[in-house]
Amino acid sequence: MRRSMLFLPGNTPNIIVNGEILGADSVILDLEDAVAPAEKDSARILVRNALKYMGFGKCEVIVRINSIDTPEWKKDLDTIIPQKPGMIMPPKVSCADDVKQIDAYITELEEKLGLENNSVGLIPLIETALGIENAFQIASASKRVRAIFLGGEDLTADLRCKRTKEGNEIHYARCRMVCAARAANVDVYDTPFTDVNDDEGLYTDAQYAKSLGFTGKAAISPRHVKGINEVFSPTKQDIDYAYEVMETIRFAKEQGKGAVALRGKMIDAPIVMRAEQTIAMAEALGMGRSV
Amino acid sequence: MEKVIIHYATAGTLESSDAFVTVEPHDDNGLEIAIDSVVQNQFGEQIYKAVQEVLDEQGIVSARVSVVDRGALDCVIRARVETAVLRGKGDME
Numbered sequence: 001m002r003r004s005m006l007f008l009p010g011n012t013p014n015i016i017v018n019g020e021i022l023g024a025d026s027v028i029l030d031l032e033d034a035v036a037p038a039e040k041d042s043a044r045i046l047v048r049n050a051l052k053y054m055g056f057g058k059c060e061v062i063v064r065i066n067s068i069d070t071p072e073w074k075k076d077l078d079t080i081i082p083q084k085p086g087m088i089m090p091p092k093v094s095c096a097d098d099v100k101q102i103d104a105y106i107t108e109l110e111e112k113l114g115l116e117n118n119s120v121g122l123i124p125l126i127e128t129a130l131g132i133e134n135a136f137q138i139a140s141a142s143k144r145v146r147a148i149f150l151g152g153e154d155l156t157a158d159l160r161c162k163r164t165k166e167g168n169e170i171h172y173a174r175c176r177m178v179c180a181a182r183a184a185n186v187d188v189y190d191t192p193f194t195d196v197n198d199d200e201g202l203y204t205d206a207q208y209a210k211s212l213g214f215t216g217k218a219a220i221s222p223r224h225v226k227g228i229n230e231v232f233s234p235t236k237q238d239i240d241y242a243y244e245v246m247e248t249i250r251f252a253k254e255q256g257k258g259a260v261a262l263r264g265k266m267i268d269a270p271i272v273m274r275a276e277q278t279i280a281m282a283e284a285l286g287m288g289r290s291v
Numbered sequence: 292m293e294k295v296i297i298h299y300a301t302a303g304t305l306e307s308s309d310a311f312v313t314v315e316p317h318d319d320n321g322l323e324i325a326i327d328s329v330v331q332n333q334f335g336e337q338i339y340k341a342v343q344e345v346l347d348e349q350g351i352v353s354a355r356v357s358v359v360d361r362g363a364l365d366c367v368i369r370a371r372v373e374t375a376v377l378r379g380k381g382d383m384e
Contacts, residue, residue, distance in 0.1 A: 013367045014308035042302055046370040053366035
């Protein structure tokens with residue numbers, strides 16, 4: 001379960017060592033934008049050692065590598081893949097061929113290192129207009145793709161518009177990403193909310209992303225993690241309703257009834273599916289029903 | 292193959308939980324390692340051992356190495372020493 005993904009600069013030990021206790025479901029150790037060009041070598045070795053020697057507890061570790069239009073991405077993978085990271089995040093992915101190129105190189109490394117094939121997953125970061133238009137092809141380009149992730153800042157630069165708190169300029173991109181991800185049966189993550197001091201804005205933005213169908217949201221500050229986790233967790237009411245749905249369905253089956261209603265509404269397959277998803281998430285979070 | 296440090300190089304920072312490492316040529320005088328740590332009394336030997344292990348792994352037989360530790364984890368010190376060495380090393384002639 002991944003509701004929140006927190007970016008941590010890959011060359012900053014005092015932040016990385018606290019990665020596990022910041023509350024995020026995943027941390028993204030960043031070798032790309034958060035690292036100065038002259039320190040790429042240093043960050044790579046530090047992140048490799050963090051993966052090799054440090055424990056991150058229940059927190060998933062994702063490594064954001066440099067983009068494939070730089071000479072750094074293969075060096076990143078050469079250094080990081082031997083440590084068996086669960087997930088690699090390639091940035092600026094614009095088409096299926098980008099994913100296939102990265103997939104092929106990881107496969108080559110897995111074979112060389114004797115690692116299980118497809119053990120390393122990918123979360124392509126889609127942050128160009130072309131990438132948005134190709135989102136479904138990207139999401140379905142490889143079995144490694146476990147999720148896709150929208151990068152709003154670079155996207156708005158590419159769209160030649162201003163990034164705003166309201167986010168109207170990325171509304172189309174958000175909807176297209178969700179649709180593409182669901183069609184490809186992978187998860188989908190929303191861009192970070194960049195005003196670190198605006199807690200109310202964060203809640204509004206996260207709730208909006210959830211209402212569109214996003215699985216979770218990234219954060220650039222630990223301060224946003226709690227809010228994101230709250231928004232993307234089921235509420236007590238959601239959980240209670242989900243259990244009621246499942247009990248009603250069970251009762252209807254026992255009675256041999258075909259159609260059944262709860263609180264005046266027909267319970268059909270999509271409602272049952274949502275109830276199952278809610279219960280699975282509640283169980284993963286250790287949340288029980290209140291009644 | 293045995294390696295030596297052929298030019299001055301640095302890695303890391305003086306921030307908390309980090310270490311600042313410098314390496315420089317030491318002619319053919321072997322290894323000289325200096326450590327300055329906020330936890331010198333408790334972990335000085337361990338830090339020295341970690342530095343030496345990284346130098347061995349990299350095949351470095353001659354260098355002057357300085358580590359200013361600001362409470363870095365062992366894996367951070369190892370990373371900074373390795374980076375400095377890779378930036379400064381060359382083949383032994």
